[in-house]
Amino acid sequence: MASISGGNRMKKVSVVLIGYTLVLSAVIGVVAALFLAIVHFSTDFIWEKLPRSLHEPSLYPLIIGIIGGLLVGLIQTKLGAFPYTMHENMAEFRKTGRIEYKNRLWKTILAAWVILSFGASLGPEAALVGMVGAMITWLVEHLRINLASKEELVNLGIGAMMSVIFLAPFNGVVQDIEHKNPVERKLPSWLRYLLSIVASFCALASFVLVKHLLPLPESIFGIRLSDHSIWNWQNLIFALPVIILGVCFAFYFNGLETLVKRGLRFVQNKWVLALIGGISIGLLGMVSSYFLFSGEHQLIEMSSEVTTYSWLFLLLIALGKPLLAAICVNTGWKGGLIFPAIFASSVMGYVVTWPLDGHIGFLLTIFVAASCSRIVGSPLLTSSILLFVFPLQFFPFILLTSFLVSPKRVRELLHKETKS
Structure with missing residues (x-):
């Protein structure tokens, strides 16, 4: 009888959680689409419509950078260090099982909007995780369910948001596999994974629906196939040196953040730091617009026009x-680094594979997989994202490369699975 009672209770919990998950995930998709739409409209106005109406003044990017620096400085001094980075948000969640929302949500939204609209070379993922985590925490804390279920829903919400940002429906499952979760595991693995997939697909459906109702730019994410064969020894011979170069670029990418942080440690004034970031955005924006923004939408343009640029120009961008x-994240212009990592790695991939007599698309994919896996520090997450960036038949090589360049992380995953 106890077994039957326990089974009925689990079925009831499952039905309730699936119902809540569907509703909350739909809200997540709508919120993400609306926020990105607002950022797109303001960015288009600031960087496209307004300069055209002013006849494209040569110093316009610098002026906008300075204005943005003043706004970021105001936010940093009056409101606090918003938005929190993805690392800070996830650290808070792993420690407490929730993300604080009281007197913080609107600050996160405002700060993220300013930073992204004024050209920071960063992605929206950090801010969106903070926003959605706070919103879901508020929602589930007002639901009549037990504490463990509330924490599970917050976890599912964050996973669904990661899936929405990168249009990758399995990111939630990957997050659950790769990271130690603060939630006491009262649900069986099959139910957690099922809920994660349900949350991701539901959030994606609402996100895509709202996005289609709004004039948002095309995304780099989508399933596609290559028109050329990659199955030859020449490509495999080139693959190893390309992987090594990709890892070297990752060391450069990650090392820059450390070097810039050390170089700015003597500057304590938040106004000065914010202006350093704004001026840097303005000066590099005067050189090329490819330095600005996250790089997600620019990667489509770069891919179609790459042959029209010189090798030195591409090297400069990369x-x-x-x-x-690195300057942005260390001067108060806080945001995500995954999109810039994909963009910069892709451009450097063009530079590296340019002189090679092989399948450029395949070798470029290998380079980006090696580089981003080391930058992000998560082979499964990187693979699940790049699955929707490069042709589908490249995915086995993406997965293999990601694990090959992350031996320490692979050992940790194997150790975690053995313990569980």
């Missing part, structure tokens, strides 16, 4: 994009 991203 090396300068990580530099500006």
